[in-house]
Amino acid sequence: MTDRPAIELARIEKVFPGRTPVRAVDGVDLAIAEREFACILGPSGCGKSTLLNLVAGFEAPTGGTLRVAGAPVTAPGPDRGVVFQEPALFPWLSVFDNVVFGPRMQGKPRAETDAAARRYLDLVGLSGFERHLPDQLSGGMKQRVGIARCLVMDPQVLLMDEPFGALDAQTRMQMQELLTHVWDTFKKTVVFITHDIDEAIFLADVVYVMTARPGRIRARIPVELPRPREIDVLTDPTFNKLRAEVLHLIREEASRARALAAGPAPR
């Protein structure tokens, strides 16, 4: 790992304006190393998506500085691939055309990108489905297309916002295994957002635990489980120790949030 972090957030704040402005995240400091698989774990509504959207460049922070590969983020771009919670594939394009959409927009030579698209579709287990339409695919398959269309752009970082959140438990586990496999082959910096503790520990090099809204990073927990990881790592004692640790942090955080919400005790 190099000395400069791949993603660097300093005192990041995002307030959504409106009649009652929402302070979604406040004072987030985060440094994610190059080729690190980072999971950001937090309860729903704590500002995880907001954080990811800032890194992606979909929104601008209202305070703080944000750098990816040393350069300030000003707009979305192909150097930061995003996998959305709902797949966001173009329903009028075939699986293949969805995957080559990025390279086509950037005017990359066809021969090269077509070969790359086939390779990545194969990697995510979708060869043979090139001509299918997104509406013909299951939820898990759609997310695989979403992953392939990012990989084909060869981005510096991969940003994933609860990509498996809408899948059933079994598919979800398959997708987690698939993702670790993909990551072992093509090491990229990954920011993976989830509210699922097992998912975070199973996938991550480092788990970042967020506080309730306004979100901050509460703890940084390195996961020292060997790779490649298989599903039986879930019964590993180290896994269970980490799980207990994270659970404890979250309990503490939840009761703190409850106390805050309740306000000062009545007279």
Added chain:
Amino acid sequence: MGAGTSSTTGPGDSVQGRALWGLRAATVAQALALPLALCLLWEAAGRSGWMPEGILPPPSTVWQAWLAWAFADPGMGLNPYLGTWLPTVGYSASRVAKGFAVAIAIGVPAGILIGWSRMIARSVDPMIQSLRPIPITAWLPFSIAVFGIRDMGAVFLIAIGAFYPIVVNTTAGARDINKNLVRAARMMGASERQLLLRVVLPNALPSIFTGLRLGLGIAWTAVIVAEIVAVKSGLGYVLWDAYYVGRMDVVIADMVSIGIAGFLSDRLLLLVSNRVLHWKQFGAR
């Protein structure tokens, strides 16, 4: 997943996997039963002398008139319509095609831009919305003054009439886009232009086709009005001319011709629509 369900959210009464024109023999028979019965009734009423022939000629007379209009040798007799049906339909249809093409060429890009950009919407939409209540009939004097008694006048009226439903529906289609599709395109490096052409436009297509079908209906109304008043050929011209010389059989044959032409052009558009929107057939959302 919606695969396997035959329901569709496509425009109008689209049907897939059926015969050409979306009709089957049984459906056709069912659809024709009522009009046929009414025709028989009308025929009987005409023959019994219960209805004066000069005002409402029976279907058989209309049919004879149409045969002469369509196939008779033009040089013969005093009837000016002999053998002129096909070119007459051709004049009207080509005016509809031209005016409709102009309406699409202006309405679709305008609708995409209005739906996409708030700034453009604020500067263009109020004008469109305030001109919209002016019916095409009210544009007639203006059209004649500007274009004279010529083809262009009809094309202009048709274009005006078809423009509104096209621009309004295209605008709605361009506005109704999933935010994450736009984000995905930007993330993949699409420029603003590519975003409009490759994402906003295809996303609006179902809605655009709804507008096209409404616009085509208005186009046929407009061509008849224009030909009655401002052009000396076509189905509208013959309609009014035949009325003036008391040829109600030709009038009714003309009306039926307009109906059939309108119906067939709508079916053609539906066919194109089903082809273009093939990706809608799996029907998720």
